[in-house]
Amino acid sequence: MGLKDHLSTSGIKDSKGYEALRTRLDDLGCSVEFLVMDVASHVSVDETLHRRILSELYDRIIDDQRKWHRKVFEALPPANYSEPTMLWNVVRASGHALSSDAIFSFHQTESLSDARPSLYEDFCNSLYLGKQRIERAEIQSLFSDWLDGLGIRDQSGIVVLDWTDAFELPASNDTAFGFSTTWTGFFCRGSLHQHGRCLTIWNPVCRTLAALAICSPIHE
Structure with a gap:
């Protein structure tokens, strides 16, 4: 039995509540990418399975981008438009477990003194409201429902791995120094006005x- 058989969407992805949450987020132009799956009762969850759902998240992101590409292609004059691609090398990703305090802080909806944006701020910054006017209480309620759907709840035993950090590549024959990059192109690397986050x-x-992946603008 492969890893794919350990993960099921029967009780999550296809449920009315899950799809209703996605619809609410889509209506607000939310650019957060996320995926939630059931795990069979006999399966022991380890880092390998965390990496597996990262791969599943990539499949969803690329599938959504290809659907968008087809819509754009149909609206434009005939031409050779490139298919969407994205670096997503899970083998090179490095995840570290977050402390219980760090996990608890995800529920905070007030601005934190930390220089790094909070998860709530990332969530809010990922919304593209346009001319829509929405009360802060409604956004907080949606954020709370989203956390609940992800399994980030006020309980013990929750494990969160942070995969956002970059890794260091060795120096090549063409360069005299090494350089750092991320394992995925999703995180808008090089932009001083964007913030990336990836968690399982x-x-x-x-x-x-x-699994979730966010690349949100930073509003100064």
Whole structure:
């Protein structure tokens, strides 16, 4: 039995509540990418499975981008438009477990003193409201529902791995120095006005494994 058989969308991805949440986020132009899957009761969740759901998240992102590409292609004059591609090398990714305090801080909806934007700020900055006017309380309620759907709840035992950090490549024959890059092109590397975040979340009570990726603008 392969890893694919350990992850199921029967109780999550296809549920009315899950799709309703996605619809609410889409209506607000939310650019957050996320995926939630059930884990079979006999399966022990380890880093390998966390990496697997990262791969599943990539499949979803590329699938959405290809759907968008087809719509654009149909609206434009005939031409050779390139298919969407994105660096997503999970083998080179490095995840580290977050502390319980760090996980608890995800629920904060007030500005933190930390220089790094909070998860709530990343969430808000990923919304493209246009001319829509929405009350802060409604955004907070949606954020709370989103956290709940991801399995980030006020309970013990939750495991969150942060995959955002860059890795260092060795120096090549053509250069006298090494350079750092990320394992994926999703994080808008090189932009001083964007913030990236990628997490996987294991909730042992709900037996759900989730992944999220955000690249949001920083409003100064």
